[in-house]
Amino acid sequence: MQVLVRDNNVDQALRVLKKKLQREGVFREMKQRRAYEKPSERRAREKAEAIRRARKLARKQAQREGLLPAPKQKPRPAKPRPATPASPTPSLTPAAGGF
Incomplete structure (x- = not known):
């Protein structure tokens, strides 16, 4: 199993690795094999x-x-939107009737 580390972001790579291991059932199998069955x-x-x-x-x-x-969908919390830059103020030109 391989996980790429981008921009030295080891924390994110670890999260991705754990998610892959969880999906494969590795943790469940490790827990199961701790004792004889x-x-x-x-x-x-x-x-x-x-x-x-x-x-x-x-x-x-x-x-x-x-x-x-169908099963009821859980309401997902809304993601905070990034702040949009303020719209530029319209310039007063003769075409806009400013002079």
Whole structure:
């Protein structure tokens, strides 16, 4: 896995790396491997994960077909807009009727 560091901005590169690792499931797997997992526990966990995936897929399909209402969108906070420079004052010219 590779992350580019731009303009010596290591903090941003670390954030990008953590996001990639999170998306790949590396942290979840590390936590899981800290202790021994019995084969029966592993089978039960994998079965539960498969059921969860199947339910999620069925729910998404039902939403696409219109059988279930779409999930409510969370209102995102508005980003602060950068200050725009003040508009230049119109100059008084004979065409504008200033003289």
